[in-house]
Amino acid sequence: MPKFESVDHLQQYRRQLQASRDPNQPQVLVCSGPGCLPMGSIEVAAAFREELGKNGLNGKVLLKECGCQGLCARAVKVLIRPQEIAYQEVTPEDVPEIVEATLKNGQLVERLIYEHPLTQEKAAFKADIPFYKGQMPIVLRKLDIIDPQSLDDYLALGGYRALRKALTGMSPDEVIDAVEQSGLRGRGGGGFPTGRKWRVCQEALSDIKFIICNGDEGDPGAFMDRAVMEGDPHAVLEGMIIGGYAIGAKQGYIYVRHEYPLAVTHLNKAIDQARECGFLGKNILRSGFDFDIKISRGAGAFVCGEETALIASIEGYIGEPTPRPPYPAESGLFDYPTIINNVETWANIPEIINMGAEWFAAIGTENSKGTKVFSLVGAVNQTGLVEVPMGTTLRQIVFELGGGLRPDRQFKAVQTGGPSGGCIPEQFLDLPVDYDSLQSVGSIMGSGGMIVMDNTSCTVDVARYFISFLHDESCGKCTPCREGTKHLLHILDEIIAGRGEEEHLTLMEELCDTMASSSICGLGMSAPNPVRSTIKYFRDEYLAHIRDKKCHALVCRPLLKYTIDPETCTGCLACVRECPVGAITGKKKLPQDLDQELCVKCGLCYEACQFEAVKVE
Amino acid sequence: MDQPRIEGILSRYEGSSADLIPVLQDIQDQYNYLPKEELNVVAERLSVPLTQIYSVATFFKMFSLIPKGKHQIKVCLGTTCHLRGGIKIVESLGHRLGVEPGYTTKDMMFTLDTVGCLGSCAQAPVLMIDDKYFGRAGVDKVSKIIKQFK
Structure with a gap:
């Protein structure tokens, strides 16, 4: 890769790159996103590599391991371009057939195309699949086009054009104006207006300022930031460099959870490439602006997603939050003004600069844009x-x-x-x-x-799950959060164990009010939400646990009873092997006995039984 | 103490107190735990009090003061994995390996841990052994997965 000495040089390179690429070249994109990786995408890609080689298609067909293609339920997904045929649930064994039928003879492999789970309607092409209709990819747009480890792929799609535009045609004020007018709000949770945060930081008097990308995606059940960091790392870098230019920072940090090793690898590679090409370092594109980015790996603490805790941990301390104000935009990393935004927020920035604030502000609702x-x-x-x-x-x-x-x-x-x-x-x-x-x-x-x-999930159990999670992750610094989560957990455990009383609900609501109003950081302030919302909307379920000692969803263990139906039990002993406490006894090929005194209600026997002989009520 | 090894790690850093967590991460990655002697060296070279090192080492989940097993098993207990029975995977593994979560087998082969979320929620329940992910890992598949690492 060349080092871009000027914006013209970059333009010229991009034009050559685009001209040298044949839009009709067949491409195989194997999804290697968070959903496909655990389902064997590496093996599928390896099978393609081998099969393409065998058929003399190396160089003719381009193979890419790309970021998340979205429909994780159908992993491993393979997208064939330029037709955009979206094959589903592909295994290495299917690969020879795809190569032979589709890549060599232009035919579909019918059994691998999409089928709607309810209507059974089929669709071969991405645009016809209902999952993708109604979506508007901006942040995810490039994920199923580019190889995340190729800067050329990013440049060919217009990458770093926004940086060029900002550095050559816009003052820092104009960049912040654009972000403000776009109406972009922080995508990490709080929803604070991004432009306003940048303005405060820009106006703070200091020669040293910092940019941080919060990639500590800790919310269980969320993996969009992982998908973006792994699948389009340069978009995050480009957003951060533009942010650095806007507020006058020279150093940026990306804080990534240690559970995301691939994100670290891809971001590190992207940083190296960006340095080599002059998008990072001294005098970027001869603009006089210096900026560099370091990766800071998280060490496993949910609270570090909170901005002041995250900053403390980059400084080398434990991740304990500090009261705000002062906000990081005024006094953040090493006490210097710091902008901290989440991955998805940063990934939106290049598109806002490219397409303009009005374009972005036209999408969405009155107060939530994009x-x-x-x-x-x-x-x-x-x-x-x-x-x-x-x-x-x-x-x-x-x-x-x-x-x-x-x-x-x-x-x-x-x-x-x-x-x-x-x-x-x-x-x-x-x-x-x-x-x-x-x-x-x-x-x-x-x-x-x-x-x-x-209906197979119990909302009381879900509330307990979150409170248990928060109790575990509470840093312990402030009393309302530390003690509040502990006592909520204790009460929920009592309810789940069948020892609940109706007054417990009032008590929990009171505890929730105290925690929300007096905790130091967002973790404690919002910790009551899972409890409050379930008591409000699913009071009946709490009452069923408290009054009737029943969990209708069959989830809360102490309220369940497992039995073995002697009629259907074949005596295969699968349950006996699973039972951790030896509660199941009996002779082989004869119905088994389950000792209720010993049973810990773990349900492993229920999972292991192939004949539905283990019953639960 | 493995002097060249710890020197190798420290040489990659400027030696400021902000390097503490990355240095400890490198030690954890290479040694599989944080040995006491090495921590003394770190305290001296980064000019960080030993108390701060221990507070960091015990606050964050990835650090361990006792040696971990050859293979790290992380069972996801994120929301989706919880709903899909992730805890049963933990129990089943614990039963098979004879360890509680957070502990290492006697032969030092496996450490069984749980984790808040691995970010592969669509394939719940999920577990990770070293750097390899396993999706839709029902109780019936656990023993097969473990065998690959024995």
Whole structure:
């Protein structure tokens, strides 16, 4: 790669690059995103490499391991360009057939094309698949086109054009004006107006300032930032460099969770490439502007997603939050003014600069502009990453894009916002999703996790799950959060154990009020949301646990009873091998006995039984 | 103490107190835990009090003061994995390996840990062994997965 000495040089290189690429060249894009990687995408890509070689197609057909293609439910996904044939659930064994039929003879492999989970309608091409209709990819746009490790791929699609535009045609003020006018709000959860934050930091008097990208995506159930860092790392860098130019910072940090090793690898590679080409370093594109980026790996603490805790941990301290104000924009990293934005926020910046603030502000609702990426997971048929304009309804997301639920299941709730969010019941399905509407029903946007729950999930258990998570992750610095999560957990445990009383609900609500009003940071302030929203919308379920000692979803262990049906038990002993406490006894090929005294109700026997002889009530 | 090894790690850093966490991460990656003698060297070279090092080492989940096993098993207990029975995977693994979460098998082969979320929620329940992910890992598949690492 050349080092770009000027903007003209970059333009010239880009033109040559685009001219040298044949838009009709066959391409195989194997999805290597967060959903496909655990399902064997590496093996599928290896099979393609071998098969293309065998058939003499190396060089003729381009093979790429790309970022997330969205529809994770159908992993491993393979996209054949230029036709955009979207093959689903591809295994290494399917690869020879795809090469022979599609790449050599231009025919479809019918058995690998998309089929709607409910209507059974088929679709071979990406544009015809209902999951993708209604989406508006801005942040995710390049993920199924580029090889994330290729800077050329990024440049060919117009990469670093926004940086060129900002550095050569816009003053720092004009950049901030554009971000302000776009109406972009922070995508990490709080939804603070990005432009306003930048303005405060720009106006702060200091020679040293910092830019931070918060890639500590800790909300369980959210993986959009992982997908962007892994699948389009240069977009994050470009956004940060523009941000650095706008506020006058020379150094940026990307804080990445240590659970995301591939994101670290791809970002490091992108940083090296950007340095080599002169997008990072001294005198970027001869503009006189210096900027560089370092990666800071998280060490495993959820609270570090909170900005002051994150800053403390970059400084080498434990991740304890500090009270705000002062806000990091005034006094942040090493006490210097610091802008900290989330991955998705940064990835939006280049597009806003390229396309203009008005274009961006025309998308979305009155107070929430642009698109939002959601990780749609749980009890929905078509799980995956979706990017929709703000204001799309929950019903559209869950039932149109997500393809609804299994026919034998009933919708119960959507959980948004991770541990700081709440459970939204059916009556709000037509709610247009944006920052304010979600807050009005007791949840939050958060980073964009959207977990669909059906009648097999228990909302009391879900509340307990989040409180247990937060109790574990509370840093312990302030009393309301440390003690509040502990006591909420204790009360929820009592309810789940069948020892609950109706007064417990009032007590929990009081505790929630105290925590929300007096905790130091967002973790403690929003920790009550899972409890409050479930008590408000699913009071009946709490009462069933308290009064009837029943968990109708068959989740809360102490309230369950496992038995073995002697009629259907074949005596295969699969359950005996699983039982951790030796509660199941009996002779081989004869019905087994389950000792209720010993049973710990773990349900492993239920999972292991192939004959549905283990019953639960 | 492995002097060249710790020197190798420290030589990659400027030696400021802000390098503490990256240095500890490198030690954890290379040694599989944070040995006491090495921490003394780190304290001296980065001019960071030993108390701060121990507070960091015990605050963050990725650090361990006792040796971990050859293979690190991380079972995801994120929301989706929780709903899809991630805890059963933990119990089943714990039962098979004879360890509680957070502990290492006697033969030092496996450390069993749980993690808040691995970010592969669409394939829940998910687990990770070293750097390899396994999706839709029901209780019935666990023993097969473990065998690959034995």
